[in-house]
Amino acid sequence: MNKYVERLFNGIIKENPTFVLMLGMCPTLAVTTSAENGLGMGLSTTVVLVFANLLISAFRKIIPDGVRMPAYIVIVASLVTMVEFIMKAYTPDLATKLGVYIPLIVVNCIILGRAESYASKNPVLPSIFDGIGMGLGFTVGLTCIGIIREILGAGQIFGAQILSLDWFTPITIFVMAPGAFLVLAFLVAAMNIVRAKMDAKGKPLAKPSGCISGDCANCGQSAMCTGKKAE
Amino acid sequence: MSDLYNVSSSPHVRSKDTSSRIMLYVILALLPTTLFGIYNFGVKALILILATIASCVASEWVFEKIVHKKSTINDLSAVVTGLLLALNLPPTLPVWEAILGGIFAIVIVKMMFGGLGQNFMNPALGARCFLLIAFAADMTNFAIDEYTGATPLAAMRNGEVVNTMDMLIGKTAGTIGETSAIAIIIGAIFLILMGVIDLRIPGTYIVTFVIFIVIFGGNGFDWNYITAQLCGGGLMLGTFFMATDYVTSPITPRGKILFGVCLGILTGLFRLYGANAEGVSFAIILSNCLVPMIEKITIPRAFGLVKEGKKHE
Numbered sequence: 001m002n003k004y005v006e007r008l009f010n011g012i013i014k015e016n017p018t019f020v021l022m023l024g025m026c027p028t029l030a031v032t033t034s035a036e037n038g039l040g041m042g043l044s045t046t047v048v049l050v051f052a053n054l055l056i057s058a059f060r061k062i063i064p065d066g067v068r069m070p071a072y073i074v075i076v077a078s079l080v081t082m083v084e085f086i087m088k089a090y091t092p093d094l095a096t097k098l099g100v101y102i103p104l105i106v107v108n109c110i111i112l113g114r115a116e117s118y119a120s121k122n123p124v125l126p127s128i129f130d131g132i133g134m135g136l137g138f139t140v141g142l143t144c145i146g147i148i149r150e151i152l153g154a155g156q157i158f159g160a161q162i163l164s165l166d167w168f169t170p171i172t173i174f175v176m177a178p179g180a181f182l183v184l185a186f187l188v189a190a191m192n193i194v195r196a197k198m199d200a201k202g203k204p205l206a207k208p209s210g211c212i213s214g215d216c217a218n219c220g221q222s223a224m225c226t227g228k229k230a231e
Numbered sequence: 232m233s234d235l236y237n238v239s240s241s242p243h244v245r246s247k248d249t250s251s252r253i254m255l256y257v258i259l260a261l262l263p264t265t266l267f268g269i270y271n272f273g274v275k276a277l278i279l280i281l282a283t284i285a286s287c288v289a290s291e292w293v294f295e296k297i298v299h300k301k302s303t304i305n306d307l308s309a310v311v312t313g314l315l316l317a318l319n320l321p322p323t324l325p326v327w328e329a330i331l332g333g334i335f336a337i338v339i340v341k342m343m344f345g346g347l348g349q350n351f352m353n354p355a356l357g358a359r360c361f362l363l364i365a366f367a368a369d370m371t372n373f374a375i376d377e378y379t380g381a382t383p384l385a386a387m388r389n390g391e392v393v394n395t396m397d398m399l400i401g402k403t404a405g406t407i408g409e410t411s412a413i414a415i416i417i418g419a420i421f422l423i424l425m426g427v428i429d430l431r432i433p434g435t436y437i438v439t440f441v442i443f444i445v446i447f448g449g450n451g452f453d454w455n456y457i458t459a460q461l462c463g464g465g466l467m468l469g470t471f472f473m474a475t476d477y478v479t480s481p482i483t484p485r486g487k488i489l490f491g492v493c494l495g496i497l498t499g500l501f502r503l504y505g506a507n508a509e510g511v512s513f514a515i516i517l518s519n520c521l522v523p524m525i526e527k528i529t530i531p532r533a534f535g536l537v538k539e540g541k542k543h544e
Contacts, residue, residue, distance in 0.1 A: 169328070173365035182339075 004129040011133020017110045018141025018184075019191045024110045027101050028142060029180040035158050038146025039139060040094045044087060044102060046135025048079045049111050050128055053119040055079075057127035060120045072115045073106065080105045110138060141187075148183050149174045250347065253477075254307035256427050260418035261314055261472065267414040268407035272322035272375055276407045280317040282326050286333030287313030294342045308347045312336050315355035315472060318408025319465065319512065320362070321373050328366050332358040352519045353479050356469075356512045363512070371507075378404035384463040384508040387456075395455055398462040405464070412462040419471035428475040431487040432494075436470045437461065439495025447503055465511040466498065473512075479519040486522075486529035493518045493525070 017023045027045070032038040055075050056063075063071045084102045087095040095102065105111065114134055119127040150156050153175035155163030173179050269277045291309040295302050313333055320329055336358035341350045363370045373382055380386065382405050383393045397403050401411025408415075422428045441457055450456040461467070474480060474494055481490050494514050501510020 169325070169366060169369065171331075171365045172367065173361060176364060178361075178364065 003126060007126055007129040008133040008136070011130065011135070011137040012140060013137070015134075016137040016141060016191075017134055018138060018145075019188055021110075021113075022188075023113055024108050024138060026104065027108065028145065028184065029177070031098055031101050032142050032145040032149055032180060032183075033153070033175045034150040034156070035143055035146040036094070037097055038142035038144075040091070041098055041101060042135070042139025042142040044083050044098075045105055045108060045110070045138055046132065048076065048083055048105050048108075049114060049135040049138075050131035051079050052076050052111055053114055053127040053131035054124060056115045056119040057122060057124045063120075068116075068120065069112075072112060076111055076115070077106045110134060144187060145180070145183050148187075149179055153179060250306045250308065253427055254311050256422060256425050257311050257472070258307065258314065260422045260427075261311075261318070261408070263414040263417045264318060264408045264411065264468070265314065267401055267411045268318060268322075271401060271410060272407055275375065276317075276322045278326060279320055279322065279324060279329050279407065280314065283317040283320070283329050283333045284310055284313035286330040287316070287337050290334045290337040291342065294338050300346075303346060306347060309337060312341070312354045315408075316358050318468060319355060319359045319406050321370060321406050322375050323372050324362075324366075324369055328362060328369060332362045335361050348478055350478055351522070352516050353473050353476050356473055356516050356519075359512050360516060373404040373406075375404075380404060382464070382508065383459060384502070387459060387463065388508045393459050393463070395458045395462065398459060403463075409465045409468045412467050415467040415471060419467075422471070428471065429487075431484065432474050432480060432491045433470040435488045435491025436474060436494045436498075437466075439492045440466070440498050441495075443496055443499030444503070447499065460502070464502075464509040469511040469515055470494070474515050474518075479522060481522050481525045481529065483526055483529040483531060485531075486525045489525050489529060490518055490522065493521060 011017070015021055018028055024045070027041050031041045052072075052075055056072060059071075059075075080103060083105070084095070087098075087102065114130060118130045122130070147157060150158075151163070152171050153173070154170050155161060155165060155168045171179075174183065265280060269280070287309040288304050292302055292304050295304075313336075316332055316336055317329065320332070336354040340352055340354040340357035341347065344350045381389070381391075383398050383403050386393055393403075398410075399412050401414060403410050419428075419433070423430065441461070444450075444457065444460055445452050448456065448460070474491070481487050497514035497517055498511055501514055502508065
């Protein structure tokens, strides 16, 4: 497999940030009340992620190791501010709905995680594809949760009424906070069942290996890692 | 008689109490409340009760089939869960919502955590709170036949005068099983006489709650007000049948008392200062979550051991 395609596959399926790495849980649980919100949040995070990976990868030899975190934050925060202004100008409705979660993309752990574990150690082009893959993985995760919550909680998909309110009583708990936890738990469980079935068939789905530098102590994903070195 | 002596490992003395026997006692104790509910609210109540019991038992059976576990529906705990859930529902609730509640109680609250004995929260109340959040309008619609007004607790909250005699007998609006204090107390006395429950949790619950509303209720020591608060809403049903659930209440004697105090204070807080008129079910499931901590701090000292802090004296 081409290494760029491999990066996309890695982000969307193998190390899906929502269902496998369990990163970025705060926006995942908070804004996925509808499919539209989930998609919007996912795409705006993708944009930030791609450009953050690009810039951090380009500057990786200039940024001194001791101040790399503040440097990453400055880069990410500038990008988020730009995305926020653009969204306010062109999609004001969505910007209002997502509210404080757009500025909070600055501290989204997917972005800092990819900067730390991938972009700061790899050339520009793979880093861009890593950003696209991870961002799309996040978007897919959020949109799936959003669709399920919107159908059960309001009988709608992307704002269109698909279940008639004549016979369907919306289960409002699904557009509230407890519903987010329930839906996420069931989707992760389903993902794990698929994984176990594939393992049993002898065609295991790729597990997150995560190790790029071999430096477990400073690795952002060491909690998820399956091939950890003995400490 | 055999000449052989049977040598076996301990335990040598066994109680005849089994899970299914205790569950049977609980079902018997709930009969007066159930029958009064059906008499009071008519055939709709009967349909709801049958629907939740059937959905609880069926979902336990199906879940255990799917995960290849031995079926445990014979221990009757699913029947008790279904019955308690129905008694906590308003008689007007659409049947499919009640069935969904039964599935939630068994599959999510009970079986996901490992089945009977492992659930950290009372399944019936977990499902009631799920339904209360999911279908807020249906779950608070108590208007049926002759009962068109608010429940007694809601009426009191609006400053209306309620008839405490009606509340004792149960001729008021409310959920299927909560209206009749007398029917509940008959069942509770049966359970206490059979040794299934003791008075530690219900006693401290009621005493704490009464003290709380006397101090903060704004009516001082007024018998009518206290009786109405005790008989109104789910307090009686909750204190005798759900707060005393073996699985989700503390096993230590001092822990039971602390648990009762927690329940009383939380119920008082929810009723006097909460958004809704009723708060018993939320108080109970919140206290269920505190049980591991309560047990940890009230664990009895084994004979001959010294308290940890005193070791170095």
